[in-house]
Amino acid sequence: MPSSENGTSSSTDLLEARIPGAFPGVSRLSISTHQTLSQALHARRAEYTKPRNVRIKIGTWNVAALKGTEKDVAGWFVGGKGVEESIAGFGIGNPTSKSDKSRENVAEQEARSFKYGPTIPKHDDGAVPGEDEIGLYALGLQEIVDISSPAEALRPYTDPTVSNRFKSSLEEALPDGYQLVAEQQLVGLLLLIYASPAVHPHVNSVSTTSVGTGLMGYMGNKGAVTTRIVLGETTRLVFINAHLAAGADRAALERRNWDASQISSRTRFDSIVDGMGVSQVSGECLGEEDFAFWFGDLNYRLEGMPGDDVRRLLTRHTRDLDPPDSEGPFSTSSKSSDSSASSIAPPSDFSNPKGPDLNAVPLPPELDPASLQTTISSLLPHDELRQQQRAGKAFHDGWNEGPIQFLPSYKYDVGKVGVFDSSEKKRCPSWCDRILYRTRAAKLRHETKEREQEQARIMDEEMKSKGIDHAGDDEEVLYDYDPDTDGDTYDEYDENPEPEPEAVLTKEGFQDEILLEYYSAHMRVLSSDHKPLDAVFGLKYDAVIPELKAAIHQEVARELDRQENEGRPTITVVVDRPAGSASLENKDTPDTNYDGVDFGDVQFAKPKRRNITIANTGRVPATFGFTDRPVEEGQSPGTFPPWLSVTFDKQPDKPDKSSTDTLHQQYTLDPADVLNIELRLKIEMIDLVRNLNEGTATLEDILVLRVHDGRDHFLPIRGHWLQSAFARSINKLIRIPEGGIRKLQHQKPACDEGVKWSAPRELFRLTEAIEDLTERTLADWDMTGHGSDRAPWQHNAGWPFTKDARYPADSALETTLANVYEVLDCDHSFDKAFGLEVTPMQRLEVLAETLLEFLKSLQDGIVTQDIWRQLEDGIVGREKSKQQLSADEERLWTLEVLSSTPNHNVSFVLITSMLQRVANEIANASKPDPKTPRSSVDLPASPQVSIRRRTLSKVPDVAIRQLIKRNYATLFADAMFRAADTDKMKDKEKAVRKERMIRILELFLKEEDDS
Template sequence: MSSTKSSRPTSTSSSLMQEVVNALPGGYPESIQPPTSNQQSLSQAVYSRRSEYTKPKNIKIKVGTWNAAAYKGAEKDIALFVDGKGIAEGLTDLTVEDESESQDDAASQDRSSLDDREGVEDQEARYKKKKSTLPKNDPGLLPGGEDIGLYLLGLQEIVDVNSAAEALRPYTDPSVGQKWKREMEAHLPRGYKFVAEQQLIGMLLLIYASPDVAADIKSVSTTSVGTGLMGYMGNKGAVTARIVLGETTRLVFVNAHLAAGTDKGAVERRNWDYGQVMSRTKFEPISDSMGLSQNIGEGIDDADFAFFVGDLNYRLEGIPGEDVRRLLMLHTRNEYDLSKKQGKKVDKEIARNQASIERRRENRTSTDSGVSQVSTVRSREDDDVQDEDIDAEEALDAVDDPASLHTTLSSLLPHDELHQQQKARKAFQGWQEGPITFLPTYKYDAGSVGVFDSSEKRRAPSWCDRILWRTRRDMLSYESTIAEEEESKRKDEEMKNNGMDEAAKDEEMLYDYDPDEDADESGSYDEYDDAPPGTVITKEGFADEISLEAYVAHQRVLSSDHKPLDAIFSFKYDAVVPELKSKIHQEVARELDRAENEGRPNVTVVVDRPHSNEEGISDDDPLKFEGVWFGEVRYAMHKHRSLTVANTGQVPATVYFIDRPVGPGQHPGTSPSWVSMKIDDGTGKLSSDLSKRTLEPGQAFNVELELRILDVSLARQFNEGIKSMEDILVLRVENGRDHFIPLRGTWLESSLGHSISKLIRIPEGGIRKLQRQRPDSSKSTASAGSAIDDETPVKWSAPRELFRLTEVIEELTIRVTAEWGMLHDPSTQPPPWERFAGWPFVPQSWTCKDDKERHDRLADIAEALDTDVSFDSVFPSDISHIEKLESLAEFFIMFLSAMDQGIVTKEIWTQLDAGLIKQEKSKLPQSAEEQRTWAQEILSSAPSHSISFILITSMLDRIISETITAITHNHPALLTKCPPPATFLVTIPQNLRKKNWAKDGKEAWRQGVGRALASTFYGAMIRGGEEEGQKDKEKAAGRERKVRFLELFLL
């Protein structure tokens, strides 16, 4: 069986994702194609099929602004916004542009019921704070309720921002905003959803949507910008919200309260506030339907449609306030019954303003009074010709009637500071506003419909409250105009710098211009070249439309000195259907992927599956695992796997293995330390050269993986769970996609590397039995930590593994020395114990020289020890006793060397070493027997270590006796050589060879064997003694003491 991994790249869905992919192995190299190019082609292809995953929607957006002037109970009049109430139709040119017949019928019905609406006098007479001031029985003249898809209300001064306590408050009090929010939600149709809110001191922005529209809203972000005291406090500034509608359209709503005042610098301060709001407003990055976010947030200028509402505080400039109040109240008086109290107050105010005007005229010294032309406009009541004397056929249109409200407003608007600043390009460049057909919204006496400020300050009426909007098309058009003007200016400067002669030549060229010959044929394409006049191309490339239906003030709202202002927009947008877009995206990605892959290298990696009859492989193994599965792995066990790398593409492919990503403690390089790789390129020879190879289409090569854990420190790390038997190989395909090839196996814990304190806790059946009893052992695919812990009960006085190993080594030594003469001719084949001191533990004496065969035997011995089976059962049937003995001896040395803390621990050796040094310096040296007794007393402080020490030294003493006895029996002449020959002592390191030998030959040979064994075992049994920074001489002396210490128990 085999598993296949193809290099077909998966197209990414955004530049952000592409960056992430390229930052890791597996990403496409930058040299192939810029990621943005790939993304653009994908986006363009998806966009070209937009009609398949979008549906057009038409909604109405109602935008309102109101400065509540901190009047208590003003929130009770919130119905003006939702239901379109409080409009004085006689004081505005109310035209709702709606083609719906049902809407027209409803409007006609509303107007027919106006006769039932409460009169102005009665409405003003019942004015009380904290009560609704809307006229009773008002049917509402603007679309509202469920006809509106999106409600936006911008409020200012919901708290007293002129109060130092509020203006300098370090936080925004949300309780007042919550009152407005509750009132708003109480009047909205059932099912309308809250979208966003943002409050900054007295400014509050509320957005609600119908259920259908709310489902299309994503990426809502709100923010605030303070421009008040010190340029940052929140008594002035703006609260702003950004929403993405239908995944296609960015809408931004700004609710601002700009600097007040009529002094010389006030206009510039308002312009500055506007600039700060525009430049400092930043929203959260937008997340698309696939969860990918922008790197940075956007601002107001990035909106497809932006609405800027609020108390902008721009005033009427260059015209006396008395003139304006008198003219406007000549119109508002028509709303009153002049015989009643409220009507008489209006007449009184008109007379008061007229008297002020007359006094100003008397003080003039010139006939050119400089009075604005609007001061001479007369009301119908001041004309000599009365209304009833005018024949209906001769009645003038409002545009032509000098006494009409339209004419009065038209004469005032040229003095509007906002229009002047726009014209001068100092603020609100590119923004547009609906026709102003309503009275100035500021400043009125609270509780009145049409009485302008009658206080001592007598502030001049102004259109302070405004609703402006700007489309992306408006902004681009404005920027294009500025760019063209700058280019024209630059050319003019160049002409001037070139002198009159050059200018004359240019003039001649101007007269010689032929449109057919000289026109720029190439031109530059603009996204609006093919778009209808009312169409806006959004940033995402969709065509939306917007039109103003109504722009009107609510003159009959009495609860503030500002009149609320509304605008209703008809809005058409394309809404993405996420399921359809995802489907189209996948289809397009597959098509692009296929086309792209035809020109890319395409490599397939086939992982050969292990045979089910292989040791360590079972039917429970993860057959769906697509990587290299090694199955169960134990110490020194050999595992072999192979990969086939084939070029299955249509172009040559250059491949090579690269350094894989590693974590802390992992071995760096192309492969983990427990796996080796070699390549067979078809010649039959394996090579360790992992450099680049180029495969032609159809060519392939094999990768051979070898696993054998021989490093005991690595085995210890697997035992303890420090390392995991999970890793990867990374095959790089130049100009293609990298392949990640997982490596996995299940580590079988070994007794190798454990301390005596843990080994004595292993029960009969071995450590493997203990591992399989662990609850999660069947689920582990790597290594979850040792099966032995301090809570496991102690089973033995010394490790059972030591008992078994020392016993079998003693038995085989006796057998081998006894049968050698029966199986061999000693005269021609001298036994190894006669030729090498230290047999069977020194490598020079071993019969088997084949490393692979020796490693296989080590694996078998470890398995017998860990599963508690007889050693004979794991050895091949044809192996000799001496080969068994030598393999067990090799394993025994390795077992002791790997043992954590050793037989003689560092702490115990520190005491022993100090005593040995003291004895060396003593003038009365102790006998060998006294030294052994002293050493055993120190060793007995760790009983299990002491017993283990005695087991090993007893075994070694027995081996020395058996070998000397065998030499004495078979070649007694050898023992006459004193000291033993150098060839016999070659197994002893030069610096550890004895200098003083016994005079008796037999005893000298015993000393030689003992010294060889002590030199072999001291490093495996004793820990400590060599410290960092020690001199070589000190280290050599320490090793000599360890050897002599072991010799105490061997000779």
Template sequence: MASDNPSLSALAQPVVQTEPALFGAGGDSSAQRRLSSLTKEAWILASLKKRRGEFLTQHGLDVFVGTWNVNGRGPATGAELQVWLGAAGAAADLVVLGFQELDVRAEAFVYNNAAKDAEWTEAVEASLAAAAAGSGRRLAKVASKQLIGMFVMVYAQEAVAQRISGVQTASIGCGIMGMVGNKGAVAVRLAYMDTPMCFVCAHLAHDAAAVDKRNAQFHDLCKRLAFAADAEHAADPLTPRDVAGTYGGSGAADRPLTVFDHSYLVWLGDLNYRLAIDTGDMADVLARGDHAALLGLDQLRMAQLHRQAFAGFSEGEIGFRPTYKFAVGTGDYDERRRPAWCDRVLWWARPGCEDGVRCRSYTAAASVCMSDHKPVRAQLAVDAWTVDAERRRAVYLEVLRELDRFENECIPTATLEATVVDFGEVRYGQLERRRLRLANSGQVPLEYSFVATPSRAAAAAAWLRIAPDGGMLLPEQAVELELTVLVDQRTSAALSTLAEDLYDILVLHLRHGRDYFIQVQGAYQPSVFGMSLDVLVHCKSAVRSMRHADYEACLASGRFSVPKCIWSLTDFMSRYGVDRGFSLFQFPGDRALERRIRDWLDADEPLDPAAVLQWPDEGGGTGSPGPATAATAAPAEGAAPTSSRVSLTDQTLVPSTMQSAWSVLDAYHAPSTVDALERLSLGAWDSTLRTAPLGRSSSSDAGSASDNSTHEAETQPATANEQAAGVPIGGGSAAAAAVEVRHDAGVDAVASCLVELLRALPEPLVPTALHGLCIEAGGISRAAALEALETLPPGNLNVLVYLLAFLREAIERGAASAPRVAAVLAPALLRPLAPADSPGAEAFLALLLLHQ
């Protein structure tokens, strides 16, 4: 993983997981100053990197890094050490070796003696000397540090050692009680010429489930490992020490150094990260050498990905088998433990030095069997340098003068691909995206953001999203801005009645520069979806063809008892679903067909059975429909509906003298809510029309089908994801398949449209103010549920009574089950405010579906 620290200012605290946002809400002056500082840092760093050849002389350094958990064993044999270290270790310019569990004796915790360290040091030096024999190269010890079982040693070729200075060591325990040294780290820092480096050998918490503890220990070690200030060697090779901190850099020269106050940080040891989950039979996976599949479950890589630990660290490609846990003395894994790559070598490079470390080799010594861990080694090519301090200072000042000149003489300028973004036809619930290219055409960095206007608190209309809505561009850089339009129930009401247009002016502001204005427009296609119930019951013609003045006139005229669009959907399902023995709310509808049905509803056109149904010509049975007729459409003004099912006026709550499809609801004469709902138990549907579903010859058969449907619904409720997506039911279940539930894809699409239409109401059919009362009543009784609706507005009550009558008939005829209907429609009719309210909402609707 490459270093991803965003600027020089982040170097002081690179272990912080959450980086500050560059662009936040409001105009806080301190945030603006911080933003300006970040922009300048990025520009200065980029300029110095381009010119670093003028003041840096680069030198290559071969570094051998090895780590080994020796499990408390005595020194390895010369042969074993040769396998691990070999000629590569002896030939390297710098050799860094880390050990864990070097001493696991109880007295080591008390006395912390170095007996084991001395034994291993002697064995390692003998092995390195033997490997270098005859080459004329000699390794000199630079430093070592021991803490109970953790031990780090650093050796360098004699010529290299003469150019090493600033050597310091440190150790921190973070084991038992967060302090004891059974876990923790030992560290060595040094400077090779003008390049400071730090090497940390760590042993972190064991156990596969302790990943959070390991992450916490990493951050703790980063904070607590410290060295004395080093005024001679600056971690940042690009910025002069006396001006560092003005625009980033290392800050004060006299403060203690952290592990990140170096050009490079190498972290090695038994980090104990395991595989996140049990992968089953790993033997087959390992036999195939499918390391990539297992590394996808590696806890360390997951921690890096989520910036929980080791963020910004890099590691060589792992091509070797897991290094833990083995049966001691063998190459076989311990069957009681899950293999894992516990032993690792990683590195971090500060900004300006990102490409300064390259991994030439990263392997494990698989044939060494004295421990339950395999030793690991990495060969790194490291760029070191000497600095011409005077020349660096001169270049740095030239860069600052150039920046000042740009700030004083130039203003940020940008080029927009277009200033008008046209979305064309926009429909309810359909995402529309457009891209707009913004480029920095000036000579200085620009900071851009979309800002609010005096007439609006937000930067964009509620139906519009912009990503990204702010950022910084260096000269010649560009960004693709994505503008997304989505009209939903929150924003559709005003657009559907043409009270507002799909039109907005965006203000793109350049800090210290001019403003750019972007016109966003589209032709919203008015739809019954997303329109309020009060408007729907007044609509007597196609909403697509109405003007704003038509809506105003419409609202002053008579109203339907039930919106025409709802009547059209339920009438179609009654004719071509219930009458033909097909199920409702059991299967999802086809999205393309749903869009076509929407268009018919918006154009006030009858639903065409020939175009909707999967089997439009299926005949036979009393309930089988014939060719499409005018009976499928809503009645003409002043005329009684001709449908064989319930009409728009059959469920109206006004006196019989006013039962016209176009009559205005007289709330004063309307009966009470309880009386209105109780009327449903008297048989809202004409009993003479209750024929058995197609293919069922007796009432007993119909009852059996209903029971099966009910059982299936109880065992397979609609999932939360399906409800959230607006799809009635997510697909056939095993129980449904067992009884071969008959369904028509066209009827399913119409049912889906009804649920989506109810979901799209800006205010649900049962108003939000009544949610708590209704959900509470759902857990008591039917009488409590009826009482909860006493204050339901008369218009909402009309529609609710009508829908309940339709749903009861569907349940009685075996087309649906009460639990399934409750699960599907409760979120649309009642719209629970929290997931915990869903069972109460379903129970409430189930009570209303009961006759008694």
């Protein structure tokens, strides 16, 4: 299954990966965004890399699902044995015996090939490098199980039993310390990669995958298993073990090309993770590596060649390997009988009738008509793989192959060294098994050539569209082909006895070199009808030294951080912490250890202020502003919480006079400049007061100060809420003991606590103080006269509950109101809330406003929703029946309904009695001079309700009393009554309902002489 040395896979990915031929999933690891750091680190790569050399051995073998093949795999692949030097391949020299015993001959080898042991000749010292000379072994096997069996091909899982036999054989033969780097099986395909002790520490980012192209184009009886590794964190290597479609007809050839294209397009690898655990690349495809090795049974045949003729031609080079008594079709006894049937004349032996000339200079193999090399050269032009490469249909995008200097690898009789297929099918020998390789440089050259060809094609079409045709003999040739400058021609056979290493610039920018050293077939491996192939590559690469890279990484990061900090705008936020200011009950002492703005004790309606200073402590101008803060469920969105406001001592960068939004303004400070900000906290929303009292809300939040191109600054703010009598219910207020709500030590009054008062103590205190101050105010006015000024009640019928034009509206009043609220909460004397300079009239006006605010804040009201529903139902019923009650009867009926809630009843009577007495006293003080004609008497203005004069009494003093009580009733109706569904009513219905409330209050304010 796909795996990654440093990565992890989800359960779904692992399940899908078990399906033969499944598409590999694309890794979801994120790509690092620190490109500047990567570039700076890459620029110093020479300081943390060291050149290393490694030999890579690639092996491929189709074992044809035959038993015993696992006993040969270690000998030829690890030991380099089984090579017949006379027909060996590229890089194989003359044999040099390392032991005293001579190697077993072919006859002896074939005679024992079926005795359940290795078929490799005994005393074979090996002709190809192996053992500990190799740093990376990559072995690709095909048909380790019978892929022709539908049951085997359609298995949902892979049985590891067979693959374990090959693994055990290899691991027993490998020198100590070699470790398995990658293993991948797809039905009959098996890929094993081992690394030496010196190379293994430099292998990382291993990713294996598989692509099935067999049955239905998806199953794993054909396809490829692929592994990507990274050497030394610098060099990407890809190993592809493939088994393509079989068959010698045209359709089979096209299917092989299709298989190869599917493997190329569908192969995906996991992310590459560097030595520091950072994901660099996600989901690499084939073609993005530095070096790729594609090997396996590619099944390309010799196109258009009669099988008998090819066998006869090749047998000239294998007959000396056959034992004298062999009965094979190309044994000595059958050579003469079949020679006349050949359509391809065998090479001349150039024999001299006079005998050999011992002084003649030997011809090189490529010039000797009788040599194996000449025979191979005559057959390779018919090789389908090379034909498809030239035609640009498969393996044409940079893939190369070493010189083929060995016999075709397929098909042989099992147990024979050089006997080609003697079965009834007598298949044509072919180079089905191949080892190809591609460098990044070759891939880029191919892509460049394709682009140039496409540009030439487009230009040619443009010329033709303009009527310029260069097809005639006499016309000028616009584009000519010069093989010296336009690219290399394909050489039928390119022998390079002294190959030079190919220099390759890797994807990471390192300079590597690769050299093909060996490419050969192991003819003397007899356990399969395919001969195994291997190739040895020498790779020189730059490997990262992790310790040096980590040190340079830290050094680069520090330098970049220093440069970035110097170039980034930087501000410093300083919170001014007051030493403490006195309040009526507490000392406001903010926590100096709190890393934010601490407003200390916070009470209802009393503003608190804190200052912060912002200084540009960087080297460049800094532009900043408050941005929307992160909010949790239930919090108000926006830049600031609703109980906080902000003012700046500097104009914003682009002030918008038409906009009231000053919260998102930007401010710019030059280096060393400062900006002062005042934060003002005030709790005046009744809903918030209720939630704070009940503990469902807190005065805690975070402001976000965003610096353009800099880091965000998070400024915590908090305050400690002091419990208030406002925004509570009468049922809770009557249980608060003497001493006020603060005496409960910020605990909520329990509903099961005993009743302390018949009505809220706050109502007793406020109504009593208002009555007393009304008398004092009227008496003071009579004594002083105030010159020519008119008394406020003489021109305002709602006074003192309706603000007079002369009523102060400054910060002093705000502070006084807050002090009065705190007096009620602490059950202190009202004298503590007023200074000596505050007159009785001003005190009366403040307490009158306090009473209205207190009544409006009550959760249940003086007349609850249930009580009002009963009252309204009775009124509506009488209106419908046109029943009229006298004023006394209606008052008694109202009190009877209110009696179901005694505490509300007492509160109602307490307030209406106070209003009646205050109204009568003010009305008496407003009596006009009896000598003044009635028509000349000026009635006070009616700010709460519009009243036509003709509806009032013609007696001036009675009319004044009517105006005052009508205004009081209108004003207190909103504060005392609670009604349901008012927001769903139309304006006319709302007006009718309010008129009914006013009428009830007027019943208790009027006296008999008011009408």
